Amino acid sequence: MTDVSELPTPDEPTIAVLGGTGDQGLGLAYRWAAAGLSVRIGSRSRERAEEAALKVGHGVIGGTNEEVAANCDVALIAVPWAGHEPLLDSLSGPLAGKLVIDCVNPLGFDKQGAYRLDVPEGSAAEQAQTLLPLSTVVGAFHHVSAVLLLDRERAELDPMDILVLGDVRAATDAVQGLVDRIPGLRGVYGGRLRNCGQVEAFTANLISINRRYKSHAGVAITDISPH
């Protein structure tokens, strides 16, 4: 983890969405770009990234994961869990000194639905911090529905909270700020990285809720006024 004083948190950061051709990455790329932020979409294939960037519009640029990681202030990791370790293993150099947001949920699926997978480091976010020792990792955006993010009919999402977890206050504050740029979302500090595993795994519960109630469920925290 980098020293707080070294963490660059420009007011208008360039955000690289790694694994940005999946629904969660595309959805957040769209929301941030629509809010006026500079966004780049990364993928293993430059061609697929450029296609996705065109689809999102709002000036978004595509490139390989390596290219966009090298040219960003903040990176969002949005790959499927199976691709998490190999991707980060290759990017510790380009992401050194940067703020890295991890929204990956390590889940398994069977006939009864989704369930938590064991992660030796405790959580995807802690695995990322281990693989990226010179970056500052924050967990966030685990629970917001990609369907809602991608729905262009909704300029403003129905109010919900995004839990932001990390061990460096400047980093969680910066990510809460990036959450708040998306109309309808509120960034709420949710604890240290060691408590990120249950936040990631809770997505399995939201999947059960969605199945039962035919919803795109999210989370709101009661009794707080963070702003």
Place this chain on the structure above:
Amino acid sequence: MTDVSELPTPDEPTIAVLGGTGDQGLGLAYRWAAAGLSVRIGSRSRERAEEAALKVGHGVIGGTNEEVAANCDVALIAVPWAGHEPLLDSLSGPLAGKLVIDCVNPLGFDKQGAYRLDVPEGSAAEQAQTLLPLSTVVGAFHHVSAVLLLDRERAELDPMDILVLGDVRAATDAVQGLVDRIPGLRGVYGGRLRNCGQVEAFTANLISINRRYKSHAGVAITDISPH
């Protein structure tokens, strides 16, 4: 786990709150009794249980954990985590064939706050189901603040959701019904028992949130209309 057809779910069940002299148990005993339900408080010491019952009022009766477990339709397990296994080990007989609600959060505490403890069975609720093979265990009430439950100035709590987890639909439906008896609370199905570990552990995140925002935080699920 008992067969669904054998599960007695009377409309006006007698509820035994085991470990009912702690804040969470006392708070739920008070809310259910105030809503007109028949409630008994259990403790290792009959004297302490009777004192607690008098304090709650509303006709609540106290007794030993064994006594109230033998004379109830539904039991709520509300002991500290350290007492969970020894208590349930001794009650598989009196709780056979009954609905058991587990609200216990297996958490450790240090200078940095609360954190998830590893439970070999996956969660307190799964441990309860293992120790009570003839009962039907449901996880619920992990996140509601005891401070709010015990606050008699609030006849109705600010709206929040109680996640109800279990593998038997009749049992989770019955517990959702018991949640809904408490003004302000809404019972929401939250998935199977195998996904209860992260719901229990999420209480560590709420403790971090309370510390940061000086709140008594709870959870609401967005985009659902369960009733």
